[in-house]
Amino acid sequence: MEEADLKQKLLTLSRILYKEGFLDSFGHISVRVPGKDYYWITRGEPSGKGDFDVRDLVRVDFHGNKLEGQGQPPVEYIIHTVLHRSRQDAGCVVHVHPYHCILLTVAGIRFVPLTVQAATFGDSLPVYDVPGLIITPDEGATMLDIMGNAKAILLRGHGVVTAGATIEEAFYLTYHLEESCKFLADAHRLGPVIPLTRAEIQKRLDYVKSRPADKNPYAKVWAYHEFKTRN
Numbered sequence: 001m002e003e004a005d006l007k008q009k010l011l012t013l014s015r016i017l018y019k020e021g022f023l024d025s026f027g028h029i030s031v032r033v034p035g036k037d038y039y040w041i042t043r044g045e046p047s048g049k050g051d052f053d054v055r056d057l058v059r060v061d062f063h064g065n066k067l068e069g070q071g072q073p074p075v076e077y078i079i080h081t082v083l084h085r086s087r088q089d090a091g092c093v094v095h096v097h098p099y100h101c102i103l104l105t106v107a108g109i110r111f112v113p114l115t116v117q118a119a120t121f122g123d124s125l126p127v128y129d130v131p132g133l134i135i136t137p138d139e140g141a142t143m144l145d146i147m148g149n150a151k152a153i154l155l156r157g158h159g160v161v162t163a164g165a166t167i168e169e170a171f172y173l174t175y176h177l178e179e180s181c182k183f184l185a186d187a188h189r190l191g192p193v194i195p196l197t198r199a200e201i202q203k204r205l206d207y208v209k210s211r212p213a214d215k216n217p218y219a220k221v222w223a224y225h226e227f228k229t230r231n
């Protein structure tokens with residue numbers, strides 16, 4: 001995809017996440033440009049978030065230096081810098097603060113997958129166990145280390161970071177992580193929970209992998225929400 005198209009798609013993601021309540025006063029998203037050593041990120045200044053256009057994007061290199069744009073990167077830009085620099089599979093990074101994801105971390109409930117969609121995250125998720133912003137290079141390196149190769153990390157008392165190969169995958173991960181955490185919180189209120197087995201998780205992962213890119217669950221969830229939040 002061309003750089004200009006990637007930027008437009010990032011803006012679409014911004015609109016969807018705003019309409020679905022993920023991007024509010026806080027939160028930011030970014031996309032790496034394939035073959036380049038920089039990424040585009042939503043600016044950090046106070047804004048309504050729902051009507052961003054290309055002037056609200058900032059270009060940042062893999063050392064965290066701003067290269068282009070009218071605004072400033074968000075204070076937690078290091079989250080995006082370390083992931084885009086270190087992980088080839090992190091083409092799009094989302095940092096938001098969904099209620100049920102945070103609820104699990106402050107209730108001391110370990111993430112386990114209960115549903116088909118939750119299988120995407122495997123049998124557990126890493127937790128960054130410091131309830132503060134991730135701003136310094138040391139904090140970014142620690143988060144990256146704890147995250148390992150996981151598609152998402154829970155930040156105790158703070159939020160989540162998700163990393164998708166594509167913008168569609170990053171949205172799927174963000175949306176379904178919050179939904180999965182809501183299932184988990186509600187299921188715990190009702191009684192013992194029944195996590196997916198490793199075999200059940202693998203079956204789902206194999207299925208997702210077998211689907212062509214334009215027909216996989218990421219594409220379906222994106223198409224539905226793109227339409228829903230446009231109409």
Ligand SMILES: [Zn+2]
Pocket residue numbers: 026027076095096097133158159
């Ligand atoms: Zn944050």
